[in-house]
Amino acid sequence: MCVGVWVACVGVWVGVVVSFNLETEDFVTHGGPRGSKFGFSVSHHRDTAGAWVLVGAPEAQTSQPEVWQGGAVYRCHPAVSGSCEPVPFDLTGNHYDNDNGQQMDNKSMQWFGASLASQSGVIVACAPRYVWFSVKRNRREPVGNCFYTTGRDTHTYQMYSPCMTPSWGYHRQGSCQAGISTTLTQVRCSTRIC
Numbered sequence: 797m798c799v800g801v802w803v804a805c806v807g808v809w810v811g812v813v814v815s816f817n818l819e820t821e822d823f824v825t826h827g828g829p830r831g832s833k834f835g836f837s838v839s840h841h842r843d844t845a846g847a848w849v850l851v852g853a854p855e856a857q858t859s860q861p862e863v864w865q866g867g868a869v870y871r872c873h874p875a876v877s878g879s880c881e882p883v884p885f886d887l888t889g890n891h892y893d894n895d896n897g898q899q900m901d902n903k904s905m906q907w908f909g910a911s912l913a914s915q916s917g918v919i920v921a922c923a924p925r926y927v928w929f930s931v932k933r934n935r936r937e938p939v940g941n942c943f944y945t946t947g948r949d950t951h952t953y954q955m956y957s958p959c960m961t962p963s964w965g966y967h968r969q970g971s972c973q974a975g976i977s978t979t980l981t982q983v984r985c986s987t988r989i990c
């Protein structure tokens with residue numbers, strides 16, 4: 797009896813769950829490196845060169861020295877399949893103290909590209925698992941970190957880590973993980989592309 801009812805329910809659901817594509821004939825596909833979580837975040841973007849699709853791949857292996865799977869954001873042509881190229885937000889490895897050579901942060905597994913936003917020609921992308929070594933470099937603080945583009949085109953990149961402050965410790969801002977989500981407010985149209 798119970799089995800009979802259960803089978804009936806499965807039958808109903810098979811009928812309801814029918815998948816579909818918005819466009820089955822003329823579509824564009826983009827992909828990223830295997831295991832990079834390509835597609836974890838997606839945003840549209842417009843700059844002086846035209847329109848783009850931005851795709852986050854938070855476990856992508858980058859060319860950053862000594863950084864293991866730091867994550868990347870790709871810029872793809874909206875009408876050309878497989879046209880994605882990494883946006884060079886951050887090409888550097890971990891930071892080291894100039895005075896004593898001590899490592900200051902850890903970009904490995906930082907999940908850069910986990911969140912992503914575009915507004916008026918500006919892009920912000922974040923690494924919520926970025927770890928800062930605070931207080932004599934002996935604390936491990938997942939403060940999170942973001943990068944944003946400056947200027948009219950995406951030619952310069954600026955770091956922004958609002959929780960990298962003297963307020964260390966998990967009970968203050970040390971476990972902030974800034975960049976779990978991100979957004980940009982409207983930028984004045986006179987200076988940006990709107």
Ligand SMILES: *[C@@H]1O[C@H](CO)[C@@H](O)[C@H](O)[C@H]1NC(C)=O
Nearest residue numbers: 864899902903904905927936
């Ligand atoms: C950096 O993070 C990676 C991944 O979590 C870890 O394996 C490595 O030991 C860390 N390095 C330091 C110096 O903390």
